[in-house]
Amino acid sequence: MRYAYDVASVRAAEQELMARLPDGTLMARAAAGLASVTAAILGQARGGVYGARVLLLVGVGDNGGDALYAGALLARRGAAVHAVLADPDRAHAAGLAALRGAGGRVAGPGDARTLAGRADLIMDGLLGIGGRGGLRGVFAELAEAAHAAVEATGAPIVAVDLPSGVDADTGEVAGLAIRAAVTVTFGTFKPGLLIDPAAGHAGIVELVDIGLDFPEARPVAEVLQESDVRALLPEPARLAQKYSRGVVGLAVGSERYPGAALLATGAALRSGVGAVRYDGPVEVVGTHPEVLLGDGRVQAWVVGSGLGQSEEARRRLSRVLESDVPVLVDADGLRLLPKESLKRSAPTLLTPHSGEAAALLGSSAEEVDSGRIQAVRALARDYDAAVLLKGPFSLIADPLAPGLRVNTHATAYLATAGSGDVLAGLAGGLLAGGLSALDAASVAAYLHGSAGLLAARSGPVAASDLVAALSAAWQNVAG
């Protein structure tokens, strides 16, 4: 598992560690890690550090200090390092002395555009975990100079700890923020590196261990790694029979949206269950001869994907919601009936995208997307249900779990019609296989992402390709 801690916990861990170490040790560790990642990037881009032109954007706190010390290390290896200071009187004094001592040069904001235009790499040391709100004034001018240069030259921006201007704790971006190619973060992930829209500013995130420990702090978010998913996969016992592996019922698809039934069924058949029962008007057996039809006992239902808005759709939805087994509610299922009907006593998993989440919350998709932690938590609380809020990085909240889960194992090729139907069938099958709603959602999001990554190796992905890739994705995880 990978964890993200909030700023208060990072500060506490830092205090605790600094009390036991000589002054400056933590910053030295951070700067060494930062310089080493930066050197690797320069190595790949141009064969080495020697002669590389590096521009440091330096703010007024320790984030700028990290950049200055890392710049000094790069200058000692032969890089031509310039630092542009947002406010010379408040720049990290010892870091500045180290940079100068190593042969680095200092310039004013007026030189930022020229230096950025010539740089092989720009390091963003404007703001770290002490940042509040978006970039303004000189900070904004420096960020704009960096972005303009990147557009013209393609040079990467390496963010120090966080892309400057994003909110470390919430992932919100209120105004201008740096868009980095790589972020080198220290000690732990911060929620802002995992939660959109801030996560979309971070690029590839490299974690540098500086020795921080979090024995008692509660993570804000956790990200399942492959080994976590492996431990949760329902493998068939030797004495398994089809009913002991679980049966999932699918009340999805309609005459208007037959594809949803075919896709969800295909995914459910590859979700580890013993059988899939389809209840609806779509002819699924031609494509999926394994499917059972009509009434019968199931261990979980999936309802809503491609259900349509008809009276019959409403009836199918209420029948499923009134059952006493776990239910996954997707798409039309989230909008068709009064909100109260989604509050059930058996486990429930809601899988909205931002628009559907907004409808449930009475807000707009823009509001949901600008405050995703708040939105997913509010839904889980209001509906007393596990909620998978879909998006580039999907968030999963459960009223009983203190932290959020985030799925970062994904590709933008998943943004394709029918992709959500595949996810619903897969997650529903995992629910029927006995996983909790939280685990079913997390494992499904991971496998769905894996299938997308596998399928994308051969080019753009259709939702049917995701179904076809699911077994391989499962096998890759299971090992």
Ligand SMILES: NC(=O)C1=CN([C@@H]2O[C@H](COP(=O)(O)OP(=O)(O)OC[C@H]3O[C@@H](n4cnc5c(N)ncnc54)[C@H](O)[C@@H]3O)[C@@H](O)[C@H]2O)[C@@H](O)CC1
């Ligand atoms: N906490 C830790 O464990 C460690 C922290 N280190 C570095 O220290 C950083 C935190 O340093 P600081 O606490 O000094 O904070 P920052 O360097 O993030 O800067 C905070 C300062 O910027 C000003 N500021 C805040 N928002 C602003 C805005 N929107 N526009 C303009 N100015 C703004 C504030 O007045 C404050 O003085 C970390 O992100 C990391 O880079 C590392 O050196 C290693 C260890």
Ligand SMILES: Nc1ncnc2c1ncn2[C@@H]1O[C@H](COP(=O)(O)OP(=O)(O)O)[C@@H](O)[C@H]1O
């Ligand atoms: N940019 C993106 N990067 C990664 N995954 C994405 C992105 N956009 C959407 N997804 C994923 O694709 C799926 C889309 O589901 P959904 O919005 O229900 O689509 P549909 O209704 O067309 O099936 C979700 O799992 C979502 O998390």
Ligand SMILES: [K+]
């Ligand atoms: K930064």
